[in-house]
Amino acid sequence: MSGLLVLEDVDASYGATTVLRGVSLEVADGGMVALLGANGAGKTTTLRAICNMGVKTRGGIRFAGKCIGRTSTEDIVRLGIGHVPEGRGTFMSLSVDENLRLGALRRRDAGIAGDIARICDYFPVLRDRMDQQAGTLSGGEQQMLAIARALMSRPRLLLLDEPSFGLAPVLVQDIFRILRVINKEERMSILLVEQNARLAFDLVGQVFLLETGRVVASGPPQQIAADETVRRAYLGQ
């Protein structure tokens, strides 16, 4: 496999509890991939394993050809992975502007102010709230802020943990539309964790289906959606 992100036979555990068993998946450079599955299937754990966030992993995790299994969470962002965590990870008491600047903390170039302006073109609502405390933003605005914060690090790969969680459908559509634009225009690869399979199907080129820590199906969304057993078990149809 030669994708931008490659997981090969990855086990992951919290203490004595093994959550992932032999997970293999791949995100192509410029690709958009969804990781689907029910609650507790190990979707969030997969993202945490990639970022070495409090989970013990075994197996091969490679990003841009380099093994990153032992790289600390703090250094992952430098390699070019932006992680939008479960629960959005907002710095509540800091301003929107400060949240965005934190995203670019490990950068040393002069383009930070320019990037804030550029990213606010995707999320105009943030521009109006620059000096507001981030904790006062609505759920949807905080989700946009979380994505914008990750974009500030100029990642090659964006990991998104259920960006639709708790949001009104119209907002979710808005966010997914923006994700498509970011993927196309910036050629940014995206690995999207979702519970809402139908939404993800319209967006991505490749789907991996997780069940109790194993990948049980993978392929293009049309193929997954057509599979009778998958439909009955995971899509409620």
Place this chain on the structure above:
Amino acid sequence: MQAFLHQLLSGIADGAIYASVALALVMIFKATHQVNFAQGEMAMFSTYIALALTQAGVPYWVAFVLTLVFSFVLGLAIQRLLLRRLSRLPHASELTAVVVFIGLFIIFNGAAGSLFGYTLKEFPTPFDPGAWYGSTYLSSHEVGMILMTLIVLGIVFVFFRFTRLGLAMRAAAENPASSRLVGIRVGWMLALGWGLAAGLGAVAGMMAAHKVFLDPNMMSGVLLYGLAAALLGGIDNPWGAPIGGFIVGALVNLAGAYVVGSHLQQALALLVIVVVLVFKPSGLFGRTVVVRV
């Protein structure tokens, strides 16, 4: 009236010391939700280093800066070498930290006593020794104390508000997991916070020592006032804590002169702590973070 003004201003000057200590306590509390009971003793120990330096002939301001560096490294080292390991113990709890802080308190107190002796020692001041321009209210040292504190507070404010490192430290204190994802080394930010807090304490110690003379127990009362100040201003609010310091300074001095007498001043600080905790735990300026879900 003149006597009243004198007590008030002198109290505000003392308050400058409590303000620095309060800010040091708040800095560590914001990041760890722990109150460092050894903060005052660390400051006292630093002050002895400053005294040793000046006695060795080092000019005051050079000794001052060297003492700040020493304190910073001391605070950093305590966090990196001791507290970081403790927090990784499988059964570490809030009480573990409290016990360690009390242990540090005793160690610094004992070390200062055995190294430097228990007798009161005179400590130099960089300011004019007499009254302030013939003022009957304040000595030059007291005015210097207030100015020094305001300058230090200003530097701390600018550091946290306008520098990348300051922003990273605030972020690490608020949301460690999210901070790691943007590349902040949270452990080092904590250590840096300990270093800065120790430096702030050292400033307070050096300012206080000229007024009350230096001995190993010099800061135990100051810590109590500092804690009362931090709680009064809002233990979660770095800007409220110094204001609380000035208020506590004035209050304690005035009440000591006119109401309760000098023996009950420390009891008054305890009363402030109890009243704040019972009636307004967030303090006068404590903000509750507004969260919409």
